[in-house]
Amino acid sequence: MKIRNIRFFVLLSTILLGFLSSCKKDNDDIPSLAKPQIGTLEIGSGNNKTVTAGTDLHLEGDIVAEALIAKIDIEIHQEGNGQYKFSKSYTEGKYIDVKNTTFHEHVDIPADAPAGDYHFHFTVTDRAGNATTVESPLTIQASVAKVAYKLTFTEVDGEAHGDHFHDLADKAKVEPITVSFDEQGKALAGSHAHLHPESIYKIELKQFDASSKEIQGQYIINKATADSYKAFLTGGSFVLNTNSSSGSGAIFQTKETNYGDGTVVNGALETTGIISYFTAGKDNEGEKEVTYVLRKFNNATTKATVTRADWNRSDYETKFAGQDIIKLSFELHAEAEED
Structure with missing residues (x-):
């Protein structure tokens, strides 16, 4: 009777260890703390990294976030001694709480933005707190038309x-x-x-x-x-x-x-x-x-x-x-x- 119980215990232990090993392997295949990945990001029409004040900036790129997207932040600030900056955040909607998405938006550039050289930041943060940022130079041209x-x-x-x-x-x-x-x-x-x-x-x-x-x-x-x-x-x-x-x-x-x-x-x-x-x-x-x-x-x-x-x-x-x-x-x- 004791021998039968020992054999049963050994068999149960073997099955349990195999199950845990399999789970560990599956988890190793998908790292839970992997940072979001941002594919090639188009910034401006034809990726020209240029926009005119008072118009909108075309942005498009693929995002993969294993831990799901929590928010997307965009910040644009002047280079050099300029103090002008503005930002936009996406915390709800079609880009949030998804693993894969194509970000495609036209972000309004204020008409009063001074012409010149700017620095562009595009940051994706996932639900685990990991963040990935794409940075790029950006040129804002002077507004040529008045808003009527x-x-x-x-x-x-x-x-x-x-x-x-x-x-x-x-x-x-x-x-x-x-x-x-x-x-x-x-x-x-x-x-x-x-x-x-x-x-x-x-x-x-x-x-x-x-x-x-x-x-x-x-x-x-x-x-x-x-x-x-x-x-x-x-x-x-x-x-x-x-x-x-x-x-x-x-x-x-x-x-x-x-x-x-x-x-x-x-x-x-x-x-x-x-x-x-x-x-x-x-x-x-x-x-x-x-x-x-x-x-x-x-x-x-x-x-x-x-x-x-x-x-x-x-x-x-x-x-x-x-x-x-x-x-x-x-x-x-x-x-x-x-x-």
């Missing part, structure tokens, strides 16, 4: 319903997404607006005069003035929410609540679109070329015929006689976060 317009996208709470939204409310700790344009409506910075397809965004139009004073209020100073203007969001061939079988289509709802003189905007047909709300919807995932248009009608009675279903019409110019006062073109990337 901005579109600011700020995520809000709300519920999509048919052709409009319910229960719209501001969200705390939300970083706005801004696209800046020159006088001709060409995007200077933020030209690739990355929006979550199922989120709702407040869109605010800003227009600036020669002294950088905001002047967009001129279009809605009172009802008599605002009756001549309406905003459209053209291009992109959106599936409208009213035409979506899943209820996951696009909505663009113009939604000022007051005119500049303090009187109340009365109903959907009176709204202009200096302030709007938008969702792309899951049906419209992907990249789209779009244009924000502010149109002035030849006849002030036309505005009352423009419904919430007309915002993305390809024939709006012939349907609603008038002229486009503002046309701001940019790329809209409706991209869901990766798991």
